[in-house]
Amino acid sequence: MDSRSAFIAIVGRPNVGKSSLLNTLVGRKVAIVSDKPQTTRNRIMGIVTKDELQLVFLDTPGAHRPRTRLGDFMIKSISEAVSGVDAGVLVVEPTAEVRDTERDLLKQFRSQKLPVVLVINKIDTVEDKAKLLTCIAAWQAEYDFAAIVPVSALTGEGADDLVGELEKFAFESPHFFPDDAVSDQPEKVMAAELLREQMLLCLRDEIPHGIAVVVESLTERETEKGIILDIEANIFCERDSHKGMIIGKKGAMLKKIAQAARLQMETAFDAKVNLQCWIKVKEDWRNRQGLLGGFGYRM
Ligand SMILES: Nc1nc2c(ncn2[C@@H]2O[C@H](COP(=O)(O)OP(=O)(O)OP(=O)(O)O)[C@@H](O)[C@H]2O)c(=O)[nH]1
Ligand SMILES: [Mg+2]
Incomplete structure (x- = not known):
């Protein structure tokens, strides 16, 4: 059979599990995950290849009202991702609550005439399956989705x-x-993210x-015990008190x-790692364009 591909943007509010879903689909950790909102700051690519099929996923920052220039950059990278794909995945929590944030995201897909699949994530937290049906009904009324798929990024249920x-x-x-x-991220960026x-x-x-974390150098060294990666990272924070x-x-x-x-x-790179960190203060860096670019937040 001939080879086939699709580019797919994963969007949604912060903390709904977009990056967790990406990792589950790829079968490897390509995006960092945390319980705090606004974990993802850049669009992150994850690639799934199954025989003749290749799906290229673009994980995006959680959609929110930006309060800093970094926030502006994050929101811009969502639209940027959406504008270059063949389809979208809107990830939501397993509740019937539809918010303007999601309506705005759907508007972006609609204006580009892109099909959207709704992913209701975290179904491992739903005991009463009737609740899931209420949730599906609420979303069906909102948009003409190409499909609605309940999943758990945590357990992998529904991923196939x-x-x-x-x-x-x-x-x-x-x-x-x-x-x-599995991704287009350079090792230095992956190390900084981890x-x-x-x-x-x-x-x-x-x-x-x-x-913000910037990995200044990542070098490989052969030793008697195998390969060692020497990684030097600068950690930038906003205040002396934070430091x-x-x-x-x-x-x-x-x-x-x-x-x-x-x-x-060490797991990501399958090698021993020698990590050195330095902490530096850069006041209000999230609003300073010149610094943002240097920290990797540049279009
Ligand atoms: N129980 C459960 N928790 C999940 C699931 N998927 C993600 N989580 C948790 O939800 C939290 C947020 O996950 P992320 O993958 O970082 O969410 P995100 O949507 O990428 O968040 P942002 O990057 O901030 O927009 C983490 O604590 C995850 O462990 C799931 O299927 N079930
Ligand atoms: Mg994320």
């Missing part, structure tokens, strides 16, 4: 059904990426949202964060 629905949007074309590719993920998991309130919280008592917090991030990197 979803791929089955999305396969319908694939058109005959050569594959855009090598069949063994470090930022641990900050989101370990730090509270506004602090993790005001953190203190990140370092923690006698450096305990930074040690915990770096240790956890190192383990994640």
Whole structure:
């Protein structure tokens, strides 16, 4: 059979599980995940290749009302992703509540005449299946979806059904990426994201949202015990007080964060990692265009 491909944008409100879904579909961790909203800041590509079929997913930041220039960038990267795909996946929580955020996203798909599949995620949290039916009915009334698929990104339930629905949007074309590719993210970016993920998991309130991570160098070194990756990362935060919280008592917090991030990197890169981190303060960087670009938030 001839090869087929489709580009698919994954959109939705913050924290609904878009990145978790991407990871489940790809079968590898390509996007970081946390319980805090606005975890994803860039569009992140995840590639699924099954024989002749290649689906290229674009995970996007959660749709929200931006309050900083970084927020503006995040919202722009949603429209950017939506404008270049063959179909959309709108991810929602398993509730019957439809909000303007989702209506605005659907408007973007409608204006481009793109088919949309609704994914009702987190069904592992729904005990009463009648609730799910109410939820489906509410969404059906809202938009003419190409399909509605209940899934759990956590358990993987429904993921194959979803791929089955999305396969319908694939058109005959050569594959855009090598069949063994899972993402387009450079290793340095992946390493920075894995470090930022641990900050989101370990730090509270506004602090993790005001953190940017830049991996300055990532070099491979052959030793008697195998390959070691030396990774040097700069962690930028917004205030001296935040810097203190990140370092923690006698450096305990930074040690915990770096240790956890190192383990994640070792799994991701399948090599031993030697991670060094420096913390720097850049006041109000989320509103400073020049800094945003340098931190990787540039269109
Ligand atoms: N119980 C359950 N939790 C889930 C599921 N999918 C995601 N989560 C949790 O929901 C939270 C948010 O997941 P993310 O994948 O980071 O959500 P997101 O939509 O990418 O969030 P943003 O990047 O902030 O827009 C995390 O705590 C996940 O573990 C699911 O199917 N079931
Ligand atoms: Mg995300």
